[in-house]
Every structure is written in C-alpha cells, then in structure tokens.
Amino acid sequence: MVAPTLNTMQRRCGFTGFVALCCLLLLECLKVAGNVPFAQEVSDLHWHRAVATWYGSPEGDGSDGGACGYGSLVDVKPFRARVGAVSSMLFKKGEGCGACYKVRCLDKSICSRRAVTIIITDESPGNYGANIGRPHFDLSGAAFGHMAVHGRNTELRNRGELPVVYRRTPCKYRGKNIAFHVNSGSNDNWLSLLVEYEDGDGDIGSMHIREVSDILFFHEYFDYIKSKWNWSLPCKGKSRRANRYIDKWQANSNEWIEMNHLWGANWCVNRGPLKGPFSVKLTTLSTGRTLSARDVIPRNWSPKATYTSRLNFL
Template identity: 70%
Template sequence: MQRGGGFGGIVTLCCLVLFQCSMVSTAVPVPQHKVDLHWYPATATWYGSPDGDGSDGGACGYGSLVDVKPLRARVGAVSPVLFKNGEGCGACFKVKCLDKSICSRRAVTIIVTDECPGGYCANGRTHFDLSGAAFGRMGITGESSQLRNRGELPVLYRRTPCKYPGKNIAFHVNEGSTDYWLSLLVEFEDGDGDVGSMHIREANSDEWLEMNHVWGANWCIIRGPLKGPFSVKLTTLSAGRTLSARDVIPRNWSPKATYTSRLNFKL
C-alpha cells in the first residue's frame, strides 16, 4: 500500500519546525486513565519485503532506530485513530489474526513508528500496516507466505506494555537544536510507551518549562538562552505516569546526540 509519513526520520527543515513549534498550544491534556488491555477488532496489511523489517524512518521521527534491535521487525504503521497526530508514537500493541486454518494462536507485538493516513487506513478505520516479518509471524509454522498472500486480514488487537530489556529511557537531541530552540525525542520508554507531555528544567533552577508537541514523537521549546545541564520530566499519554531524569542532558550537549538516563518506568 502507499506509505504514509514522509518526514525522513529527523528534523531537517529547522525553520519550518521552528514555525510549527511557535504555533502549538502550550496546553497539553494528559488523560488520567489506565491502559485498556481488552481485545478489539481491526484490519491489517503488510508492506516492504516479505521478510523485511519494515519502515526506514517513519512519521514518528525515530530515524534509523527502527532498523535495529529492539525495534527491528517490530515496527508498524497505524491509522490516524491510533496515531493520534503523533502522540500515539511509541505505544505497543499485540496483534493476532483470526483464521484458524492459517493463523497461529500467538500474537505479534509491534511498536508504533509510523502513520498510514490513506488507503486501508482512511475513513476512521482502525488499521495496522505491519512489516512483512511481523505480519508473517502471525501465521502457523510454514504458512507465513500464504498468510501474506491474503493481503488484508481481520485481526484483534490490544495495548500491551512496552518492554526494552536492558535499556533505560534516552533523549535524542534533534538536528537544528540551539540554545534558543531545543527539540527532543524519547527512546526506549518502558510501559505506556507514549508521551503526553514533556518538561525540561535548566541548571540551578526549580522551574519546569513545558515543551510543545511538534510532529510525530518530537517535542520542542522556544526560550533562551537555555542553560544546561537539563533535567527532563515526561508524562505518559495513556496513564499519566511521570518520570524525571535529573541532569540527563549535559551542559555541553550537541545536536544529533542521544543521552541515556539511569532509569525507566517500572512494569
């Protein structure tokens, strides 16, 4: 099917993103509810090579991260109802097909890294567009090819906690960031996986400064000059859980660098 997204994975047009950041409201609602673990009906297709890992980049902005473990072969694009204008990025789902003659009982776990806004994903449908490898894993042993030949499949899906064994939450500083415009992307968030709001705190300050959602999984703040090291506080969209990483971004931070914290959400 026609792929959605088209952002290329990183913020390359700094002026455009700067304009977007300035236009976004600072009020970011954070629903206070638990992740719904019930199974719901949807449809699924696949893209890329039959046994491929799927997207390179995608509308969430994870870039080359989608090509390596632990995301590799677990990536998926979702329709707008699940993508949520990018705030659904990072959420994890279990997806399983229903035809017992060709589908196994196991569900495949995918991570939202992209959006599919047209075709199968239009008209308010709940749809998953999976990598060829992820789609094939829903089939019984030896039937992966036959399963992919079916094209679109009815499936069941539910939210599932994200799990990144051995990983702590990391913050990628997007290309184009300066002392007056700082953009961050969250990586390897256990649990809910999605981000509802993000704040930073400068060195020698008690004030948490709210960041704005720009596109995909990217957040930014216009203010300055900003002085590191920066502490980062994020709140999940699904359950409103909060985590603060103290001084995780150093004083001499660099654009395109990724800084790993010492903690993660408890599962």
C-alpha cells in the first residue's frame, strides 16, 4: 500500500473537518426549536376535597394581575373566565403559578357533572390564603357559575361557599407557544422575565438563560473557514484566529446562567453586563421536564416586550 502524501492528508483533514462541521450545524438546526424530553404527565387521577368561593362581578373574568403577575392577560382568552386564586399549599410561594386544575362542586341537585378548568393566577386572600392545611379555590364569578347545571348559575353563586373536589390537569393553550415577557425595569445588568402560555405542568421549578448562541458561533466560524481555507476546516493549532473562535465558543456557548425566583411567575438574573440574544431553559416544578428555547429573546430586546418561542411542552 502506498503511503498517502502530505497534500492528500491535508485534503482529508479538511474534508473530514468540513463534514464534521456540517454535522454539527445540522444538529444545531434540529435542536434550534428546543429540547423537550419525554416525561410523565402531570395529570392526577384522584379527586381531593377543598372549598371554593368566588369574587368580583357575577360574570367577571377574575382578578386583574394577581400575585402571579400576569397582568392584563387574565382579561383575554385563553385566561379569560378561567382564572382562580388558591391557598398557600397550592400557591407554593408563587411556584404554583400557571398550574391548571379541574374543579367540580358536589351538590347533585345544582352542580353539573362537568368540572371547570382553572389556571392559577393569584393567592387566596385573608384566612383562606394563610390556611396551609385547607385547600381553597377563590374563583372568578364566571368560573364559579360554570359549575352549575344549565340555568342555575346565579343560584349557585348565591351559595357563596361550596364544598368541591379538585385534581391537577395538564394546561393546554391551543395555538399558543411559550412566550417570555421582559418586565419593566429590565436592563443590561438586571433581567426579569415572566413566562406565559406554558402547556403541560404550567409551573416552573427553575429557569436559566444563555447569552451566546451555538449557532451564532458556527455561522461566524463557517464564514471564516470558507474564506480562508476554501471550505476546509483547519486542524486546531494552525491559526490563532481560528483558535480564538473555538475558545470563545467553548467558554460561552454552554454556560447557562441560573435565574432567581423573584415573585409569582417572575424570574430574574442580576448579573451584567448581559448581551442578547438570549436562550432560555425552563424546568418544570412538578415533573422536572426541560425545554430550551434558543435565541428566543433577540439582541435588540426591550423592556415590556413579549417574545414568543416556536415550541411548547405538548
């Protein structure tokens, strides 16, 4: 067998590197929408006893804002008329925000067999909120009335307080993807995000952001080698400039910065200066499912803006 010449080995090195780079780019493109591994459902097959009340106007949508910080979202679909406040044991100091429950009243003479689906947006007031051992749902007038059989909504609301049963159910926002609202006051040194329209668990156990995108590095590096090496990937160590690209990527592309739970459904990171675009990784509280939305917040982000991803848990 004839030993390969130096030129042959260089061409092979270049071609192999080019193929490797293309494979990495392909993987990034496949992952760009996010990472949603399989996990158990959040559904609860068992009904649990609680008490329910209602507040606001009889056909009202619910509290505007509330202790979760959803603001005016509660006034529009899919939140509209489906929101509720819960006692401390379900609110979980804000970590229960966004979770969904089915609630059904028990009096067969007036209560419908169907349950209403409630999205947690607030904490119950007064003694209900402080009573850790007693599950309580404080529903919007519209949601409370929907538990009645047809035509007896007002009569049911006149009861004021009802024994009910409840169970956890997956959240489903048809036609919606997870969105991230940048809260007012956010800047290059302090970034606060509110998560919206999370299917499945609905709750959040942890959040991380990442400043530098893998795909940005590959685009820059690919353009560089295309112009300098005629589509061939140089072996590491041949070029200081190429090594700087590699070092930059290795140092930044995999660094997820942990965010702190601020209040309600709001999370923040106090570390600067921060530069977009930002990728965001969510881990749910209930089942530990993880989702990564790559470069969902653009380089020129601004406070009070909402940025929608291309994915969701369901």
